[in-house]
Amino acid sequence: xxxxxxxxxxxxxxxxxxxxxxxxxxxxxxxxxxxxxxxxxxxxxxxxxxxxxxxxxxxxxxxxxxxxxxxxxxxxxxxxxxxxxxxxxxxxxxxxxxxxxxxxxxxxxxxxxxxxxxxxxxxxxxxxxxxxxxxxxxxxxxxxxxxxxxxxxxxxxxxxxxxxxxxxxxxxxxxxxxxxxxxxxxxxxxxxxxxxxxxxxxxxxxxxxxxxxxxxxxxxxxxxxxxxxxxxxxxxxxxxxxxxxxxxxxxxxxxxxxxxxxxxxxxxxxxxxxxxxxxxxxxxxxxxxxxxxxxxxxxxxxxxxxxxxxxxxxxxxxxxxxxxxxxxxxxxxxxxxxxxxxxxxxxxxxxxxxx
Amino acid sequence: xxxxxxxxxxxxxxxxxxxxxxxxxxxxxxxxxxxxxxxxxxxxxxxxxxxxxxxxxxxxxxxxxxxxxxxxxxxxxxxxxxxxxxxxxxxxxxxxxxxxxxxxxxxxxxxxxxxxxxxxxxxxxxxxxxxxxxxxxxxxxxxxxxxxxxxxxxxxxxxxxxxxxxxxxxxxxxxxxxxxxxxxxxxxxxxxxxxxxxxxxxxxxxxxxxxxxxxxxxxxxxxxxxxxxxxxxxxxxxxxxxxxxxxxxxxxxxxxxxxxxxxxxxxxxxxxxxxxxxxxxxxxxxxxxxxxxxxxxxxxxxxxxxxxxxxxxxxxxxxxxxxxxxxxxxxxxxxxxxxxxxxxxxxxxxxxxxx
Ligand SMILES: CC(C)[C@H](C(=O)O)[C@@H](O)C(=O)O
Ligand SMILES: CC(C)[C@H](C(=O)O)[C@@H](O)C(=O)O
Numbered sequence: 194x195x196x197x198x199x200x201x202x203x204x205x206x207x208x209x210x211x212x213x214x215x216x217x218x219x220x221x222x223x224x225x226x227x228x229x230x231x232x233x234x235x236x237x238x239x240x241x242x243x244x245x246x247x248x249x250x251x252x253x254x255x256x257x258x259x260x261x262x263x264x265x266x267x268x269x270x271x272x273x274x275x276x277x278x279x280x281x282x283x284x285x286x287x288x289x290x291x292x293x294x295x296x297x298x299x300x301x302x303x304x305x306x307x308x309x310x311x312x313x314x315x316x317x318x319x320x321x322x323x324x325x326x327x328x329x330x331x332x333x334x335x336x337x338x339x340x341x342x343x344x345x346x347x348x349x350x351x352x353x354x355x356x357x358x359x360x361x362x363x364x365x366x367x368x369x370x371x372x373x374x375x376x377x378x379x380x381x382x383x384x385x386x387x388x389x390x391x392x393x394x395x396x397x398x399x400x401x402x403x404x405x406x407x408x409x410x411x412x413x414x415x416x417x418x419x420x421x422x423x424x425x426x427x428x429x430x431x432x433x434x435x436x437x438x439x440x441x442x443x444x445x446x447x448x449x450x451x452x453x454x455x456x457x458x459x460x461x462x463x464x465x466x467x468x469x470x471x472x473x474x475x476x477x478x479x480x481x482x483x484x485x486x487x488x489x490x491x492x493x494x495x496x497x498x499x500x501x502x503x504x505x506x507x508x509x510x511x512x513x514x515x516x517x518x519x520x521x522x523x524x525x526x527x528x529x530x531x532x533x534x535x536x537x538x539x540x541x542x543x544x545x546x547x548x
Numbered sequence: 549x550x551x552x553x554x555x556x557x558x559x560x561x562x563x564x565x566x567x568x569x570x571x572x573x574x575x576x577x578x579x580x581x582x583x584x585x586x587x588x589x590x591x592x593x594x595x596x597x598x599x600x601x602x603x604x605x606x607x608x609x610x611x612x613x614x615x616x617x618x619x620x621x622x623x624x625x626x627x628x629x630x631x632x633x634x635x636x637x638x639x640x641x642x643x644x645x646x647x648x649x650x651x652x653x654x655x656x657x658x659x660x661x662x663x664x665x666x667x668x669x670x671x672x673x674x675x676x677x678x679x680x681x682x683x684x685x686x687x688x689x690x691x692x693x694x695x696x697x698x699x700x701x702x703x704x705x706x707x708x709x710x711x712x713x714x715x716x717x718x719x720x721x722x723x724x725x726x727x728x729x730x731x732x733x734x735x736x737x738x739x740x741x742x743x744x745x746x747x748x749x750x751x752x753x754x755x756x757x758x759x760x761x762x763x764x765x766x767x768x769x770x771x772x773x774x775x776x777x778x779x780x781x782x783x784x785x786x787x788x789x790x791x792x793x794x795x796x797x798x799x800x801x802x803x804x805x806x807x808x809x810x811x812x813x814x815x816x817x818x819x820x821x822x823x824x825x826x827x828x829x830x831x832x833x834x835x836x837x838x839x840x841x842x843x844x845x846x847x848x849x850x851x852x853x854x855x856x857x858x859x860x861x862x863x864x865x866x867x868x869x870x871x872x873x874x875x876x877x878x879x880x881x882x883x884x885x886x887x888x889x890x891x892x893x894x895x896x897x898x899x900x901x902x903x
């Protein structure tokens with residue numbers, strides 16, 4: 194197969210972890226006879242520094258023309274504590290999501306037997322956890338208008354807005370995923386307070402009869418924030434709006450004990466993007482110590498979701514598990530054993546694929 | 549002292565747990581020579597059933613004329629799964645907060661040595677946790693206008709809005725609390741996305757120099773959702789807007805292992821209200837099995853916050869600890885020992901106060 198992959202390393206440790214994913218993807222290409230071309234572009238603080246824009250048009254053209262995007266991370270502390278900064282790296286992320294139409298963020302949470310002891314939760318709560326969030330990614334309060342200040346600057350406002358169509362296309366993805374999994378769908382909303390949430394609940398209720406094999410539950414966002422910690426095994430597929438998804442998927446990310454390993458996909462009608470869920474981790478940037486496994490597993494998701502190549506995806510997943518079993522890992526999960534460099538882990542994984 | 553206390557038991561287990569708090573408050577009154585009068589009123593589903601309104605004017609007059617309000621819980625499942633229901637019990641809660649001007653919800657999280665083993669978190673993460681949320685309670689997306697649907701009903705919207713004054717009065721409470729505690733204030737926002745959050749951050753930054761002994765940290769809501777589980781001991785005082793506070797305080801409530809014991813206060817410029825953080829727990833209603841300790845501890849907070857009577861507050865807290873030590877508790881925390889009834893626990897606590 195021919196694959197045209199856009200690389201958007203972004204900021205902080207982004208470039209280093211993307212480098213390792215590229216090694217792995219190249220090895221897969223070599224092994225399975227795929228012709229893979231990579232085109233790199235800037236985004237985030239890196240793009241502001243280079244062009245003044247957090248998501249330059251040139252970057253968008255490269256991403257839009259690709260068959261899949263591999264994305265690193267965005268964010269630089271120099272922009273964080275200035276609430277009046279005009280251009281922020283995160284705007285690049287939001288613009289990218291919006292312009293590429295990436296309306297569904299898919300965030301699986303699962304455990305690795307060798308890492309689950311690192312969870313802040315007790316073993317019986319988290320052992321074998323396996324759920325996936327479908328977070329709406331291009332709507333809601335992230336983009337709603339009007340937003341801003343009054344003239345005197347003493348009052349600020351944001352608008353949360355959702356249409357039935359936006360909810361429907363995201364919810365259908367959730368229903369379909371549930372059909373392939375344990376057939377439980379949880380609609381997370383705040384229907385006791387928000388008008389948008391009532392439209393979410395109503396829309397999901399209308400769709401439910403089309404998926405008679407799926408059991409649908411409706412839970413308030415505050416209840417889910419509790420139950421995710423109390424009994425995360427209760428969940429299978431969760432669907433929710435952009436802001437609730439932002440908070441809950443991050444909460445979910447720490448329960449498995451392997452945050453540095455969690456991949457994600459952002460899907461649109463045409464473009465598909467894959468990224469680790471961790472941030473740009475600026476303290477570690479340039480030190481060759483960041484854990485590349487989340488990005489490598491995001492590349493595995495890419496073969497699965499973007500190219501429907503299950504064998505390739507599975508092989509990546511297998512070598513990642515091998516690296517965990519053999520302790521060929523970075524310092525964050527070395528647990529007293531030898532800590533390998535980011536680049537060494539990438540080389541090792543690529544070599545194992547070709548072995 | 550003369551005290552005029554409004555009782556708003558609400559729904560589900562509300563009446564039962566309020567009954568126990570009343571026994572305890574009466575015992576305190578008898579012991580310390582306070583003249584306490586109670587006036588009861590309906591709210592929530594109970595009020596809808598009785599009057600058609602979830603927060604009737606008569607109830608408001610009683611609450612507004614009181615020196616303090618003891619509130620149980622609101623919510624009835626018969627209203628939950630109907631997104632088109634015109635009147636919902638929760639509206640009573642929201643109306644009550646708004647009309648009484650209860651702009652600050654104070655939610656402490658702390659552990660009881662005898663219960664901390666019930667936490668879903670590992671002991672080293674949660675042992676000795678002690679932080680308090682100040683959640684803004686009468687603003688934000690809960691009340692912002694416009695909110696609703698477009699004409700065809702295919703689009704819904706909510707408005708999040710905050711003024712500098714609303715932020716300032718809440719933030720000052722947080723700063724003052726931090727001064728009396730470990731002097732760390734965390735401002736929780738989503739300033740990388742929301743205009744309201746940028747006003748929060750800016751306002752807190754402007755106030756900070758007035759409290760030079762308090763260290764201020766700014767964290768995004770998604771990061772706090774993670775860190776609350778990873779390392780809850782890092783926090784002291786947290787301030788945040790209404791919706792983020794709803795989600796995060798509920799998340800926080802499960803980490804101590806003693807959710808059934810957590811009290812809260814809602815404070816305004818004149819009225820002060822005290823309530824357990826748990827819900828109306830309809831499955832248990834009328835069975836005399838609900839844990840009354842959160843409501844009893846809310847009564848302790850009442851003596852402290854509403855009447856500045858520290859000794860009375862401390863005595864309530866002491867007898868609650870005694871009931872835990874001696875295992876005179878309801879089934880949810882009986883841990884294989886004898887389970888006492890809600891009413892028995894209330895009688896026992898009152899007797900101990902007078903002993
Ligand atoms: C950086 C920020 C704008 C972003 C978001 O809120 O969506 C991030 O938290 C995420 O979840 O990808
Ligand atoms: C019942 C609901 C409206 C309420 C809220 O969201 O504020 C509740 O969750 C709470 O936190 O008191």
